[in-house]
Amino acid sequence: MTAVEIGGVAFLILFVLLAIRVPIGVAMMAVGFGGYAAIAGLNPALNTLKTIAYERYSSYTFSIVPLFLLMGEFATIGGISQALFKAANTWLGHRRGGIAMAAIGACAGFGAIAGSSLATAATMAQVALPEMRRYGYSGALATGTLAAGGTLGILIPPSIVLVIYAILAEQNIAKLFAAAFIPGILAAIGYMIAIAIYVRLYPDDAKVTERQSYAVRFRSLLDIWPVLVIFLLVIGGIYLGIFTPTEAAAVGAFGTGMLAFFRKKLNWQSFTLSIFNTAKATAMIFLIVLGAELINRFLVVTRLPRFLADSISSWQVTPIVIMIVILIIYLLLGCVMDSLSMILLTIPIFFPIVMGLDFGLTAEETAIWFGIMTLVVVEVGLITPPVGLNVFIINSMAKDVPMMESFRGVLPFLISDLIRIALLVAFPAITLAALWWFF
Amino acid sequence: MTESVSTGRGGLELILLRLSQALAMLGGLVLIALTFITVYSIIGRSIVKTPWLRDIDLINWWRPIRGDFELIEIGTAIAIFSFLPYCQMVRGNVIVDFFTIRTHPKVKAALALFANLIFLLLCTLLTWRMMVGTHEYFSATFKQSSMLLKIPIWQPMALATGFMSFLTLVCLFTVYRSAREMFGQGEPLGVSA
Numbered sequence: 001m002t003a004v005e006i007g008g009v010a011f012l013i014l015f016v017l018l019a020i021r022v023p024i025g026v027a028m029m030a031v032g033f034g035g036y037a038a039i040a041g042l043n044p045a046l047n048t049l050k051t052i053a054y055e056r057y058s059s060y061t062f063s064i065v066p067l068f069l070l071m072g073e074f075a076t077i078g079g080i081s082q083a084l085f086k087a088a089n090t091w092l093g094h095r096r097g098g099i100a101m102a103a104i105g106a107c108a109g110f111g112a113i114a115g116s117s118l119a120t121a122a123t124m125a126q127v128a129l130p131e132m133r134r135y136g137y138s139g140a141l142a143t144g145t146l147a148a149g150g151t152l153g154i155l156i157p158p159s160i161v162l163v164i165y166a167i168l169a170e171q172n173i174a175k176l177f178a179a180a181f182i183p184g185i186l187a188a189i190g191y192m193i194a195i196a197i198y199v200r201l202y203p204d205d206a207k208v209t210e211r212q213s214y215a216v217r218f219r220s221l222l223d224i225w226p227v228l229v230i231f232l233l234v235i236g237g238i239y240l241g242i243f244t245p246t247e248a249a250a251v252g253a254f255g256t257g258m259l260a261f262f263r264k265k266l267n268w269q270s271f272t273l274s275i276f277n278t279a280k281a282t283a284m285i286f287l288i289v290l291g292a293e294l295i296n297r298f299l300v301v302t303r304l305p306r307f308l309a310d311s312i313s314s315w316q317v318t319p320i321v322i323m324i325v326i327l328i329i330y331l332l333l334g335c336v337m338d339s340l341s342m343i344l345l346t347i348p349i350f351f352p353i354v355m356g357l358d359f360g361l362t363a364e365e366t367a368i369w370f371g372i373m374t375l376v377v378v379e380v381g382l383i384t385p386p387v388g389l390n391v392f393i394i395n396s397m398a399k400d401v402p403m404m405e406s407f408r409g410v411l412p413f414l415i416s417d418l419i420r421i422a423l424l425v426a427f428p429a430i431t432l433a434a435l436w437w438f439f
Numbered sequence: 440m441t442e443s444v445s446t447g448r449g450g451l452e453l454i455l456l457r458l459s460q461a462l463a464m465l466g467g468l469v470l471i472a473l474t475f476i477t478v479y480s481i482i483g484r485s486i487v488k489t490p491w492l493r494d495i496d497l498i499n500w501w502r503p504i505r506g507d508f509e510l511i512e513i514g515t516a517i518a519i520f521s522f523l524p525y526c527q528m529v530r531g532n533v534i535v536d537f538f539t540i541r542t543h544p545k546v547k548a549a550l551a552l553f554a555n556l557i558f559l560l561l562c563t564l565l566t567w568r569m570m571v572g573t574h575e576y577f578s579a580t581f582k583q584s585s586m587l588l589k590i591p592i593w594q595p596m597a598l599a600t601g602f603m604s605f606l607t608l609v610c611l612f613t614v615y616r617s618a619r620e621m622f623g624q625g626e627p628l629g630v631s632a
Contacts, residue, residue, distance in 0.1 A: 019537075021536060021551065054569070054599050250474040253471075257474065279522040283523045
């Protein structure tokens with residue numbers, strides 16, 4: 001067998017292992033190590049194991065991940081989601097479907113200080129779900145809104161998925177965050193439009209509440225200033241070059257921790273919960289990171305990515321078609337896999353392919369554009385059936401809503417997602433504009 | 440969400456859970472310490488860089504912490520290694536359950552047994568190699584150490600290896616736990632992902 005063939009077989013084995021419930025990180029480690037040993041020999045493979053884990057885990061850029069996770073956990077217990085939702089609701093609540101729109105707005109706000117989708121969805125659901133149900137919003141609309149809104153947690157920077165992409169593709173995190181901003185805002189607006197159209201079609205799904213005076217509206221903004229401060233501090237600090245992205249994550253964790261402390265939400269129970277949640281999420285991610293590192297070393301010796309990139313560029317297809325095919329693969333994979341595993345598994349293969357194509361952009365622009373599009377499509381996986389994790393989480397919190405209802409409620413948001421993806425593919429300028437302005 | 444291990448938790452399971460929780464808490468405290476170090480350093484750096492701040496007597500002694508980047512690197516590595524056993528203990532490692540979602544809990548337990556065996560094997564291998572790696576750094580004539588603080592790399596590696604050994608032990612236990620579930624009631628509901 002040639003090295004490329006071994007690579008192919010190894011990926012087949014990997015998919016079988018994944019299908020029979022071997023944890024993604026474990027399966028990647030096993031195949032990566034086994035495959036490397038098969039090509040390079042057992043001793044070199046054993047030698048890489050001596051330092052690979054410590055080297056990977058002590059890398060400065062990767063330190064950003066647990067710190068951002070901690071930041072999100074502290075933001076969650078800080079009770080800031082409540083203030084965000086209240087503020088958004090006084091501005092939007094009186095419209096038809098307004099509470100749902102407010103939930104989207106609050107998710108976007110929470111996404112600005114948290115980098116993960118599940119946390120955003122779960123936290124916002126705790127405050128917004130009872131409210132929507134109280135005002136007669138249908139189960140489908142209420143749960144669909146929150147599941148979709150949760151994805152804003154990762155679309156709006158800071159974003160853990162984007163950090164991982166930046167590391168794998170060796171791109172500038174600050175530039176990626178800047179580029180993610182406009183598509184993230186577009187996502188929030190698109191979701192609100194989806195709600196507006198939905199309630200026009202099904203007026204019974206949402207009732208309206210009384211309009212609030214502007215005095216009340218502006219007063220509600222006072223309660224959310226810490227969010228603004230932390231966001232500006234973290235993101236602004238990175239752009240102005242005052243600190244590195246890793247330091248920004250530490251500052252953010254410090255900030256949300258202080259927020260939780262001064263809002264008197266930090267007690268032994270909530271503190272241990274946030275530490276354990278951080279521990280669980282971090283360990284889960286880093287097991288996959290280690291698996292991905294082993295797979296990558298294996299991929300390098302198979303020369304599979306190079307082989308694929310070469311054969312694809314010899315096909316004489318328009319680059320945009322290949323880009324669309326890759327995005328469709330992500331959408332399909334997203335139905336069964338979680339976003340981080342997908343990125344860690346596929347970027348080493350897809351990135352060289354994309355970089356070998358000519359989109360009329362510079363190399364850096366292509367890399368950033370592709371990163372944002374990847375981010376957007378892998379996030380769609382969180383709300384697509386059959387395994388939309390966000391939908392599961394929200395549905396488990398709304399006891400009276402059947403799962404089918406929730407997936408039906410997600411549909412308008414999926415349509416909005418697909419339209420946005422088409423726009424981002426067609427007009428790279430949407431993504432790159434922020435880059436041209438800021439850098 | 441943290442106490443997701445339920446059904447018939449034996450004494451051994453409880454002991455290992457508490458130990459892994461204690462270890463995770465240690466890692467969490469390390470992370471929090473890193474945030475303090477970072478904030479302290481950033482403020483110190485700003486003071487050093489900004490002339491008018493430097494002129495304020497009250498704070499002009501404030502300096503960035505020497506080797507703060509190294510501390511972040513070493514600290515995060517320690518934290519991550521300390522989180523791994525807890526995650527395995529509470530079945531926190533993400534799986535693809537799309538193809539097996541409707542299988543019997545006993546089948547799930549059998550597949551978990553297989554997965555845990557692979558993980559046990561990998562962990563054993565990794566721990567053994569890390570021991571060798573640490574020993575090599577330790578006994579090298581020229582001891583590799585961090586740039587500013589001169590912390591010999593074998594020290595944090597030894598700690599990490601210790602945590603890895605504990606992960607191996609936890610893996611051994613989860614193999615036993617899956618085997619017991621396979622012959623008993625099957626895998627408890629709603630514990631994964």
